[in-house]
Amino acid sequence: TPENLVEAGAQIILGNTYHLFLRPGHELIRSFGGLHRFMHWDRPILTDSGGFQIFSLQDLAKITEEGATFRSHLDGSRQFLSPEDAIRVQEALGSDIMMVLDTCIPYPADRDTAARATALTGRWARRCRDAQPETGQLLFGIVQGGMYPDLRRTALDQLTAIGFDGYALGGLSVGEPKELMLEMLAATADHLPATHPRYLMGVGTPEDLVEGVFHGIDMFDCVMPTRNARNGMLFTSQGRVVIKNACFQQDQRPLDENCGCYTCRHFSRAYLRHLFQSREILAYQLNSIHNISYYCTLMAGMRDAIRADRFLAFRRQFYAQRNQPGAEH
Incomplete structure (x- = not known):
C-alpha cells in the first residue's frame, strides 16, 4: 500500500507508461486527476516512456522513424506510440518526471545496429523535448549506445545539447555480463552533468546500487526487490536469505537484526x-515490505555517508559485511 511505502522510506515511485496506456488507459487516469489521486500517492512519481516494454515485445513490435507499432500483450490489438504520443500519455498521467521515448538496444548487437538505434533515440529525444507541455513536469533524456562507450558519449553530447531536466543511462542490464555492465557504467556515468539528476535505469542488485553511487548515480529503478520477495529471496545487511531453506524452520530471529521495518x-x-x-499472500506482502525497506535504508545510508565524506569507508564496510570483494579501489 502507499502507507507501507511511506513507512519503508520510499521517496518516489515509478509508473509503467506502457501498461497504464493499455490498461486502464491514460484518459481514465486523467479523469481522476492523474496518477497521484488515482492511487492515493502524494509523493513524486516518475513514468517511463514504454520504450523498454516495447523492446521486450520483440516480434510483436516494429520500430520506424515515426515511432513504435506493436501488438498489445493483453488482446493482440494493434497500437502505435510516437515520441509525441509518449509525452501526451505521460502528461495525462500527471507524473512529476517523464522519460523520452527511446529504442533499447539488445545484447548482443553489432556496432551498426547500435549506431542506428542510438541515432534514432537522439532524434526521438528532440521530438519529445519539443512536445513537452508547460505543466511543470520534468523530462529526462536517456543515453543509449549499446556496449560501445564512444556511441554512449556521442549520445550524451546530443542530449546535453538539447537540454533536459535530468539524464538517464538506459540499455544496461539487458543480458550482458555484470563486468561489462559495470564497464559501461564507469565509461558513461562520470560524464553525466553533475548539475542534474543522474538515473540508472533497470538496475539492480544492492551491489549495483553501491557501485552506481560510487560513479555518481543518484536514482535507480528495478523490479528486483519485489520480484525477489515473491520468490522468497530477501536482502539483509549480511547478504541474501532464501527463506524457504529448511535451516529457518525454527529460527526465532528477525529476518535482519539491523532492520527496523514492519516485517523485522x-x-x-x-x-x-x-x-x-504455505503460499500465503501475506508472505509476499511481508517479504516485499522488507526488501523495499532494505533498499531505501541502503540508499539513505549512502546519502548519510556522502554528507559525512565517508562514502568510501561505507563501501568497504558494505562488502566486508558480505565477505565479498568489490571495494579494493
Whole structure:
C-alpha cells in the first residue's frame, strides 16, 4: 500500500507508461486527476516512456522513424506510440518526471545496429523535448549506445545539447555480463552533468546500487526487490536469505537484526518461512515490505555517508559485511 511505502522510506515511485496506456488507459487516469489521486500517492512519481516494454515485445513490435507499432500483450490489438504520443500519455498521467521515448538496444548487437538505434533515440529525444507541455513536469533524456562507450558519449553530447531536466543511462542490464555492465557504467556515468539528476535505469542488485553511487548515480529503478520477495529471496545487511531453506524452520530471529521495518519488528524467520511455504499472500506482502525497506535504508545510508565524506569507508564496510570483494579501489 502507499502507507507501507511511506513507512519503508520510499521517496518516489515509478509508473509503467506502457501498461497504464493499455490498461486502464491514460484518459481514465486523467479523469481522476492523474496518477497521484488515482492511487492515493502524494509523493513524486516518475513514468517511463514504454520504450523498454516495447523492446521486450520483440516480434510483436516494429520500430520506424515515426515511432513504435506493436501488438498489445493483453488482446493482440494493434497500437502505435510516437515520441509525441509518449509525452501526451505521460502528461495525462500527471507524473512529476517523464522519460523520452527511446529504442533499447539488445545484447548482443553489432556496432551498426547500435549506431542506428542510438541515432534514432537522439532524434526521438528532440521530438519529445519539443512536445513537452508547460505543466511543470520534468523530462529526462536517456543515453543509449549499446556496449560501445564512444556511441554512449556521442549520445550524451546530443542530449546535453538539447537540454533536459535530468539524464538517464538506459540499455544496461539487458543480458550482458555484470563486468561489462559495470564497464559501461564507469565509461558513461562520470560524464553525466553533475548539475542534474543522474538515473540508472533497470538496475539492480544492492551491489549495483553501491557501485552506481560510487560513479555518481543518484536514482535507480528495478523490479528486483519485489520480484525477489515473491520468490522468497530477501536482502539483509549480511547478504541474501532464501527463506524457504529448511535451516529457518525454527529460527526465532528477525529476518535482519539491523532492520527496523514492519516485517523485522514483528515476525520471525520461522514464521516468514511458514507463510512462504504455505503460499500465503501475506508472505509476499511481508517479504516485499522488507526488501523495499532494505533498499531505501541502503540508499539513505549512502546519502548519510556522502554528507559525512565517508562514502568510501561505507563501501568497504558494505562488502566486508558480505565477505565479498568489490571495494579494493
